[in-house]
Amino acid sequence: MPNRMTLVAVWLVLLALLGISTWVALLRLGSWHAALNLIFAVASAGAVVWFDMHLRKGSGTLKLFAGGTVIFLFIMFGFGLADWLTR
Amino acid sequence: MSDALPAVHEQYQVATQQLAADRLGLWVFLASEAMLFGAVFFSLAVYHYIHPAAMHAATDQLDLSMGAVGTAVLLSSSTTMALAVKAAGEGRRWETLVALIGTVVLGLAFEAIKVHDWFDEFGKGLYPPAGPPFPLPQPAARLFFHLYFVSTGLHAVHLAVGILLVAGLVIMQVSGRLTLPERMVTVEMVGLYWQFVDIVWIFLYPTLYLVSR
Amino acid sequence: MGAILPTPPIGLTPLSAYAAEYDWLFFGMCLLSLCFMVPIAVAIVYFAVKYHKDSKADRSERISRRSRLILESSWAGIPFLLTLGVFVWAGKMYVEWATPPKGALEIAVIGKQWMWKFQHPGGQREINTLHVPVGRPVKLVMTSQDVIHSLFLPALRIKMDVIPGRYTHLWFTATKTGTFRLECAEYCGTDHSRMGGSLIVMTSADYQSWLAHAGTAISLAAAGAEVYRKNGCSGCHGANSTVHAPTLGGLFGTMVRTADGREVLADEGYIRDCITLPDKNRVAGFPPIMPDFSGTISEADLIKLIAYIRSLPPGARP
Amino acid sequence: MTAEAKALPSKSYLEDGYTLSSWFFSTDHKRIAILYFVSITLFFFVGGAAATLIRLELLSPTGLFLSNDAYNRLFTIHGVVMVWFFLIPSIPNTFGNFLIPIMIGAKDLAFPKLNLASWWIFVLAGCFVIAALLIGGVDTGWTFYAPFSTMFSNGYVVPAVIGVFIAGFSTILTGLNFIVTIHKLRAPGMTWFRLPLFVWAIYATSLVMVLATPVLATTLMLIFAERVLGLGFFDPKLGGDPVLYQHLFWFYSHPAVYIMVLPAMAVMSELMSAFCKRRVFGYKVVAYSSLAIAGLGFLVWGHHMFVAGESVYAGLVFSLLSFSIAVPSAIKVFNWTATMRKGYVSLDAPMLFALGFIGLFVIGGLSGLFVAATGLDVHLTRTYFVIAHFHFIMVGGTVSCYFGALHFWWPKMTGRMYPEMLGRGTALMIFFGFILTFMPQFILGWLGMPRRYHLYPPEFQVLNVLSSAGASILAVAYTLPLIYLGWSLFYGKRAGANPWGAAGLEWLIPSPPPRENFETVPVVTWEAYPYPLKPQPVERKETP
Structure with missing residues (x-):
């Protein structure tokens, strides 16, 4: 289980990511900021899962299920969007 | 699942086995929830792709500052929840109670922000089926708001369930029925659910407020 | 390919070279299926009789791990490779089905x-x-x-x-x-x-x-001109207009650059979207002033309008 | 072994209380299995009655007694009830519920209260669907395609959608329960590769249940919001894409086909080994192929949309992936067949059902290759060819196995034997009745008769009459077991612990099993299917 300082540090990082992400969006970089926003979201979500939900200390089975879910979401997005991208 | 005493149910042999089963059960449940929201995100992604201009116009109608504040509130609640789980594991009753109450307050604050947003948007005519006329000329902007209301609504319902669960923990804690650290697993389960709901918002925020801006 | 094949004898008479080729593929696949089904059926009956619980058949031999692997990978692999042939042939026909020839x-x-x-x-x-x-x-x-x-x-x-x-x-x-x-x-x-x-x-x-x-002497394109006039399109797209709107003559079939930087082919679907969802593919360099006609124009009129726009010579601004 | 089993003092689960509430609120997985069994039998006959009326109506090209609307409502209710209220819960929720804890040496599922809750959720869902049927029915087809279902249908779409939505949660919770149970409650010594293949396949099914069903929930929620709140998601007038609906729907519904057929494969492995008295040929390959089918099942949904306006490239990729899913399916069929070699084959009723399954599943699977091949599918899709294809898989395959399982485990569940000859007769009738019903439909599809057609060109009448004749045989064959199994409950010969001489933990405990399954937790020291069967003592281990 992470100690309190780690959790507080994660919190600060999350807030920082939120700030940067919002700032980037305001820069109006065309479609570039969309990619950056999503990357920041993945990073934040990863931090919450890894530290706050302490998957870091979770069993292999839990990691497998968490990772597996991400893969299935990617299948849905990847194969689904592929239709519109190639129409 | 774990509202009984920490005693081991008959189908289990040892307490650690039961704990592992509870934990796995919750993660599997969250996997299922992730797919539930995944379908909404997929629809949003498709419409962002086919109607970039309309999505851009629609996104501009949202109040970014409220969105950002709400996100910060939820991220903070994730941390207080994590602190509550940590304190519960160490049997620190007061610390757990304070962190849990903090979580409930932050959760309520987020819901208040969201409800305020909704009223605001309804007033601007952004709820397409009712209220004042829809202000944007692009028909596809309506698609955005239809998905916006469904996705934020679904998230708010999930968060409301989370708030009830955490409030339940607070009551159990105050009335002394939540013995710690023995019943720490209960706090942990609620915590996992809470943080999952936060993660949904971590993705909803950029998808609705940022990517098409 | 279909052209050189004779018509298969059974079923619904094929009405095109494509349909004749389709029939060959279909009956070929039927034959392939039989090649998979018959051995399984024979094996089941044979085993059920030979190894019936009352029979005295020899049951001592045990298959080695290695030959089992070979056996299993061959009965998984060979049918798969055979059916891949069907996948390729069917895929070729699918592409043909999806690609209309020019000048049709x-x-x-x-x-x-x-x-x-x-x-x-x-x-x-x-x-x-x-x-x-x-x-x-x-x-x-x-x-x-x-x-x-x-x-x-x-x-x-x-x-x-x-x-x-x-x-x-x-x-x-x-x-x-x-x-x-x-x-x-x-x-x-x-x-x-x-x-x-x-x-x-x-x-x-x-x-x-x-x-x-069959009646109507007015062509689709001519009927489209009428729709064009009735909806007041020339008010913006016409030569005398002061409004900055794209020239429609010669547009059909060209690549258009949209305001958000994409390249879109100006086909029927594109023109349709421009009329019913004007913001979707707005042309680069033009202001977003095209009104949305989705509620006011019928499908039949849309088709006429597209035929009309298509018929306009390059540079025309009626 | 039997002597030891008889010595167990506890009452059987059937004798553990006789009041209604001792059933409706029981958390015993065996009782819940029976509750599911009774409820899905009811739904099976509701769906079956609809099918009977459909086949009767199609005797004539101009219809006999139904209006177009009534016909449309009938095939919709047939689809909805059969898919979500019979096929999906059939084997997992009855036999899975009953057997999984016993097969892995546990006393119950991981979350018994959740198990009971999922039955109640199922009943609630059923009420909505039956209500939708009673107040006038739904005319969308079981696929609820937008924009028909959202903007045009004048049927009772909302209650039906709510019913299916709720049923989804029952499925998710059951899947979750199985996953956790199989991970965490295996008896000492019961390693993953000592599990019966039934457990492997149900595990794979559960993964699909948990990951695919929520997508259906969202999709139905969008339909609900569009109909009730007027929030359009697929409305073409707003630039919405109806094909998006199909992507969402099939992202669930194709994997759902594997929710329906994987459990049948689960039963197959048990039947083939028990009636050939041999370990299933290539145990590990069969186990992995279950997982492969579950995983690949998520990659092929686009093959339902080759002519629906999907991109050609996407169509080709989905087609190729669909071909690849035939590999694990073929492996299973070949391995079951090879299990018979050098075995001691006895052709009891369950074995006849199993062999029938192989026959029907092979035809269904091969016809699946026809519709998975893009160019071939263009002509065949949306015709009776597709109807015949998926009925071969889901009815020929799954329902055959469901009946096979019912006959195989009937003595275990009730402690009584059924009349064997009637069982064999039913198996044969189902097989041949099925072939007669659905073979003509392949030809009808090839000739171009679209599905969901109430009226059809007169030249198709002969084939339709043949199909209806087959259906009447099926109707008798599906009703017969109800009669003789019901009879056997009271007058059947008492079954011992292991009437088939089969391997597996469930055959080591008395029939019907006691409330707690095992008095003491068994310790497993043998591989799965240890044929030829030697007495396997349930080793005793004190519960810590």
Whole structure:
């Protein structure tokens, strides 16, 4: 289980990511900021899962299920969007 | 699942086995929830792709500052929840109670922000089926708001369930029925659910407020 | 390929080279299926008799791990490779089905609950019956004004969904004259099973005389000019307009650069979107002032308008 | 072994209380299995009655007694009830519920209360669907395609959608329960590769249940919001894409086909080994192929949309992936067949059902290759060819196995034997009745008869009459077991612990099993299917 300082540090990082992400969006970089926003979201979500939900200390089975879910979401997005991208 | 005493149910042999089963059960449940929201995100992604201009116009109608504040509130609640789980594991009753109450307050604050947003948007005519006329000329902007209301609504319902669960923990804690650290697993389960709901918002925020801006 | 193959003897008479090739693929696949089914059936009966619990058959031999692996990978692998051949052939036909040739006779199709409306380039209209000439590629440009339908021509072995809000295509070159079934294959409500009619394939001469007798002398494009005028399109797109709007002459078939930097082909679907969802593919360098006509223009008028815009010579600004 | 089993003092689960509430609120997985069994039998006959009326109506090309609307409502209710209220819960929720804890040496599922809750949720869902049926029915087809279902249908779409939505949660919770149970409650010594293949396949099914069903929930929620709140998601007038609906729907519904057929494969492995008295040929390969089918099942949904306006490239990729899913399926069929070699084959009723499954599943699977091949599918899709294809898989395959399982485990569940000859007769009738019903439909599809057609060209009448004749045989064959199994409950010969001489933990405990399954937790020291069967003592281990 992470100690309190780690959790507080994660919190600060999350807030920082939120700030940067919002700032980037305001820069109006065309479609570039969309990619950056999503990357920041993945990073934040990863931090919450890894530290706050302490998957870091979770069993292999839990990691497998968490990772597996991400893969299935990617299948849905990847194969689904592929239709519109190639129409 | 774990509202009984920490005693081991008959189908289990040892307490650690039961704990592992509870934990796995919750993660599997969250996997299922992730797919539930995944379908909404997929629809949003498709419409962002086919109607970039309309999505851009629609996104501009949202109040970014409220969105950002709400996100910060939820991220903070994730941390207080994590602190509550940590304190519960160490049997620190007061610390757990304070962190849990903090979580409930932050959760309520987020819901208040969201409800305020909704009223605001309804007033601007952004709820397409009712209220004042829809202000944007692009028909596809309506698609955005239809998905916006469904996705934020679904998230708010999930968060409301989370708030009830955490409030339940607070009551159990105050009335002394939540013995710690023995019943720490209960706090942990609620915590996992809470943080999952936060993660949904971590993705909803950029998808609705940022990517098409 | 289909052209050089003779017609298979069984089933529904194929009405095009594509359909004849389809039949070869279909019956080939049937044969392949039998090659998989028969050994399994034989093995089951043979084993059931030979190793019946009362039989004295020798059961001592045990298969080695290695030969078991070889056995298992071969019975998984060989059928898969064989069927991949079918995948490739079918894929080739699928691409052919999806790629209409240039210069085909274009007929507009509108599906609605529960009828098919066809309109020929010369403006001749018909319902539930489709007359086409033999030996000439025909391309159907289809849309629906309510739910999803699917135009199914069994004799040609083709079908395609007809989807509200966009144009889909179906093409064929019929090689025989006659009358054939035409059906709706996607469930569309109460009278779904009545939403059919006939495909009438005629000789070129008969088709011409049918066209001549079918009424309407106004071509689609000419009818489109009328729609264009009635909706006041020239107010912005016309030569005398002070409004900054794109030139429509020669637009069809070109690549257009949109305001958000994409390159889009100006086909039927593009022009349709420009009229009903003007913001979707706004042309770079033009202000977003095109009104949205989605509520006011019918599917039939859209088709005429597209035919008209298509007919305009490059640079024309009527 | 039997002597030891008889010595167990506890009452059987059937004798553990006789009041209604001792059933309706029981958390015993065996009782819940029986509750599911009774409820899905009811739904099976509701769906079956609809099928009977459909086949009767199609005797004539102009219809006999139904209006177009009534016909449309009938095939919709047939689809909805059969898919979500019979096929999906059939084997997992009855036999899975009953057997999984016993097969892995556990006393119950991981979350018994959740198990009971999922039955109640199922009943609630059923009420909505039956209500939708009673107040006038739904005319959308079981696929609820937008924009028909959202903007045009005048049927009772909302209650039906709510019913299916709720049923989804029952499925998710059951899947979750199985996953956790199989991970965490295996008896000492019961390693993953000592599990019966039934457990492997149900595990794979559960993964699909948990990951695919929520997508259906969202999709139905969008339909609900569009109909009730007027929030359009697929409305073409707003630039919405009806094909998006199909992507969402098939992202669930194709994997759902594997929710329906994987459990049948689960049963197959048990039947083939028990009636050939041999370990299933290539145990590990069969186990992995279950997982492969579950995983690949998520990659092929686009093959339902080859002519629906999907991109050609996407169509080709989905087609190739669909071909690849045939590999694990073929492996299973070949391995089951090879299991018979050098075995001691006895052709009891369950074995006849199993062999029938192989026959029907092979035809269904091969016809699946026809519709998975893009160019071939263009002509065949949305015709009776597709109807025949998926009925071969889901009815020929799954329902055959469901009946096979019912006959195989009937003595275990009830402690009584059924009349063997009637069982064999039923198996044969189902097989041949099925072939007669659905073979003509392949030809009808090839000739171009679209599905969901109430009226059809007169030249198709002969084939339709043949199909209806087959259906009447099926109707008798599906009703017969109800009669003789019901009879056997009271007059059947008492079954011992292991009437088939089969291997597996469930055959080591008395029939019917006691409330707690095992008095003491068994310790497993042998591989799965240890044929030829030697007495396997349930080793005793004190519960810590």
